[in-house]
Amino acid sequence: MKNTQVYFPVSKNLALVGEFDGHAGLIDATRELVAMLNSKLLMFAYKQIYTPKIGFFFIGKSGEIHEGKQFLRDIGA
Template sequence: MKNTQILVPLSSDLAIVGGFELKPGVVIDIDPAHLAKINGSIILHAAHQVYAKDEEFGYLLRHHDGIQRGSNLFRDAFFGGRAEPARSAPVST
């Protein structure tokens, strides 16, 4: 399938990317803006939840003027701009 890529994050600083048009065995370092675009794509395709090691990851969507911090994700207008993240109800014992 032409123009198809698969991204598999392995850790907070390593990922595998596969695609028919890519050269095999090539290792690249990416800049923070490219990483933020990848994170934005992952966020947009997430069904329900986004996982990260902390809230300081960067993400970038088309409507942004610059890289956003994960700690602002719940306030992002694209996702409804809630002021606070949804919390689970306390479990009673």
């Protein structure tokens, strides 16, 4: 489907991102890109998330980058 993206975390250092009309290639992810991908995965998590470290990055409600421990505080874990 057009305007569809698929995110697939392969390992803690590698993720695949697919787009219907996207371009092929490899990119080195910035902190901001990692936070954006993590945030999208978190938005659609149903019950569980898995991470090798609590220091993963995500984008907070006001657009700033936070570490995972803040996410756990936000959800009351």
